Amino acid sequence: MREVASMYFTMIAVFLVVLVVALQGTAPRESPFPYTVPLDPQGLLELSWNVSYPLRLVHFQVLVKEPKFGLLFGMSDRGEFENADLAVLWSDGRNSYFGDAWSDEEGQLHMDSQQDYQLLGAHKAPEGLYLLFRRAFSTCDPKDYVIEDGTVHLIYGILEQPVHSLQAINTSAIPTGLQRVQLLKPNISVPELPSDMQSMAITAPDVVIPSQETTYWCYMVELPEKFPKHHIVMYEPVITAGNEALVHHMEVFQCAAEQGSVPGYNGPCDAKMKPAQLNVCRHVLAAWAMGAQAFYYPEEAGLAFGGPGSSRYLRLEIHYHNPLVFKGRRDSSGIRLYYTARLRRYDAGILELGLVYTPVMAIPPGEAEFQLSGYCTDKCTRLALPPAGIRVFASQLHTHLAGRRVVTVLAREGRARRVLNADTHYSPHFQEIRMLKELVPVLPGDELITTCTYNTQDRSRATVGGFGIMEEMCVNYVHYYPQTQLELCKSAVDPGYLRRYFNLVNRFNDEEVCTCPRVSVPQQFASVPWNAFNRDVLRSLYGFAPISVHCNKSSAVRFPGEWEKQPLPEVTELRDAAPRCPPAPAARPPAPVALHLGRGQ
């Protein structure tokens, strides 16, 4: 330990030089950090970043508003401090040090053999201490986190006492926290906006944020009478200054046109006195989550609202996340919609992919990674999509509490072609509408397979599909244009085959015929004696049995055709991408060695 420390000091001079050179050479010049997010609930740590796709790296800037004796910042699979990848700034009271570290299964820190968080600068300013560093998406250090598309769980820790070495930091004894962000924002240019653009702020008026960790706040807004059809072309968050760390996510829903008038409301969404009609306001107009920026529709499309056949009532829902239980904080946050009366060429639409909300799709208890897949079949897309197909430009993934991963794959002629959207670190606590990196065309005859991975290790009974928070969903809302009649394209296992499964399990486990009366599917799942065989066979059933397909114009109206007992699509898997770590560059270029062996050899 002493030797290591002395080595550190010996190398200070060297590194300071490296530091200055790197800082001058690499720091981006103007508008360097387009994305900003508070890390902690008090907003004392502020992260800004930018992404370079050509260089495949991220520049980070952390502003420490009240610097103490250092900071841990990093990433891990789900926000834990074990097996994490960390940049650490620490001070022994006299000198400060920076290093790339990793934590083992016990949360103990170690210096990384390869320093991949590269410090580019550190300076003090009136508002606090700025730290600037960068990190490649993917290093070849097996201890390092790989920055992928989708959710990244950022973690931080604050050193309130001097520490004399990295190894002396006890991550379980310091204030720590977690923030989820989409680090790899797509690199798409802002479309041109219409000159007649108007805006409308849907904001909750002067809410007193309840002094509890989690509040879903509901506020009803009414559009003017005879408000004609417009196209929403963009929306952005409006956050009350100082509340950046409390406003976790917000959505604007439109009520169902059939419902007629809906009473006004301004209060918690789960309050007993909340009017029941609010529950029919489920058509998403806009969604924002922490770390997201303004959302722009593609230039040729807009989201229709207003006009006949469209409800005048909108519901704003705000999730306040107040873990420090601040009292009396006032907030008027919301979302500002930008719209135009000069309708764009295409109406945008939202198509729901994945699993039908039905208990026949279930996850056994105690599973670390159980997958369920929902299919949008070639038969449905052939029937419902226009000959030129549709273009998907955004996607919002959705599960309930057990969801850990969601991916939608597009297949054509039985072969998986591309990932439409994937989040391998998906969290049900961070659901945002994400722009795709590029438009994805979906043609008639294509298949869209949405696979969700669930963790039920903390559960003792099976988790069935359904609407309840302890039931599960597997959904990908894809945003596309031109709008079609197809509103949902989902599937579930054929219920007859599931009955055979229950019969089989009863017989296999008891060697006597089960004569139980016909009970509900959730009750049948609840009575399965879960063991390795019953789990495996359920998995095999879902991978084999025919499906019931919902190819629907609305949640209740199917397209005409036979949709029961459809064959499960057989799709060859997507090939894994090339190995991430190329071999070290060869010492010499690959050319043959020439020999002189005489004629003819």
Add this chain to the structure above:
Amino acid sequence: MREVASMYFTMIAVFLVVLVVALQGTAPRESPFPYTVPLDPQGLLELSWNVSYPLRLVHFQVLVKEPKFGLLFGMSDRGEFENADLAVLWSDGRNSYFGDAWSDEEGQLHMDSQQDYQLLGAHKAPEGLYLLFRRAFSTCDPKDYVIEDGTVHLIYGILEQPVHSLQAINTSAIPTGLQRVQLLKPNISVPELPSDMQSMAITAPDVVIPSQETTYWCYMVELPEKFPKHHIVMYEPVITAGNEALVHHMEVFQCAAEQGSVPGYNGPCDAKMKPAQLNVCRHVLAAWAMGAQAFYYPEEAGLAFGGPGSSRYLRLEIHYHNPLVFKGRRDSSGIRLYYTARLRRYDAGILELGLVYTPVMAIPPGEAEFQLSGYCTDKCTRLALPPAGIRVFASQLHTHLAGRRVVTVLAREGRARRVLNADTHYSPHFQEIRMLKELVPVLPGDELITTCTYNTQDRSRATVGGFGIMEEMCVNYVHYYPQTQLELCKSAVDPGYLRRYFNLVNRFNDEEVCTCPRVSVPQQFASVPWNAFNRDVLRSLYGFAPISVHCNKSSAVRFPGEWEKQPLPEVTELRDAAPRCPPAPAARPPAPVALHLGRGQ
């Protein structure tokens, strides 16, 4: 293509310098190549090699007795020329070139981006052209083959015409072949041999090798009357000069003592006139396969033969591999046993692990990789092994034609501890007794799990366990001392659970009760309508159902105890070894970057 070729020429000078330096610096000095094997049936290509475990690399020397316009030499998963890793020497008629190449799925050659077959020298001698090169066990080039313990499929090709570039070589239009060897011979020192050591050559006298591709030749030998108990301490092959490429493998078996006298015989093992008594000669005394060297027993143990209660009759079996159908070749090859009358401390024993030979263990047709496991349970080892346990020093893996991989894992207290022996490129055509790299102690209470992987892609019906060549086995004969009464420790699925499987399959697929009469297990397997579900459920059954354990003193006598419906051992898996490719060395050593931020920061 032209550009590449011109680059080659430009670089000739550079590489010749590299070559000379490398040759002088690296070639080992004395007894450089302990292992030798002919590559082709005519013996025109001879491979010699050595292994450096400290450097984790192999030095190869190929002698080309009749050099033409070049040579391909390399490795692939099972000896195919697609997806192979090749060192290539080629000549355009004027100059010769050497390079590290790989072949794609179509067998087309490409230069490797990283040159891992490193040429160390090439020279002509009266006996032919010598090529010397080396290769690390594991490179970090994803196109490269990883040299592992166990069988390696070496491939070669001969260029009979000049070629102008590597890319111009058509591997399907040149003479090619395959040779299986254990490249990574264990690095164990030769034990001291007794001063009174005698030897006995068990050789077939002047056999005319039949002019057909495959012959198993049987020759009976009789030990002298009253031949007392001796210990075999070593044996080695005796190969008639010139027949090195024809003698594929040889075994010496002892007949069963109960059988009494056995008639003499010298002829093909499958001849109709062969005496039936030869079939009881199945106790292995010695086994050799191409590429193997002398086999030494550990200093403290020997294999008993002779004495009362031991048969005086030995059977030599030689597999002649004669693909070029040479006529009239004479052979007197065999095995020389070295033995001592001064008995060593321990008798060596052979214990049979794996699966019982029974049709209840079956592999569905059309499987690329189907695994079956046989268990030697803690209950059996607790009962049958001495308190100090046994030491395993060698292992011979055995399957029939569908076997592709065999591994035995040792588990203790429910946790896998180590691999006892593994061959991930196992071939049923290359079964040799292999010394382990070190003695493996097996204690009472240990579990030994032997898993075989089968390929049945070319079969249309299920493959059941049994003695027939088209049935399957999964066996590991482990050689150990001190000898115990335990002769076999194997398992098979409980037959009652297999019956439930057949019932389940019948019901699941037809939704009507199968009332078939009780037919044999092979017939029941033959009538399964194989689909993804039935395959998966069979796999799940084998991974769940209780087992019948054979914990036997001899093939017919079990140790006392309850051995039916035993629980399947639950064993946590062995952790994967660390990733093979370490990151490129860091540009600077891992030390923190020191900062100057003022006091207390």
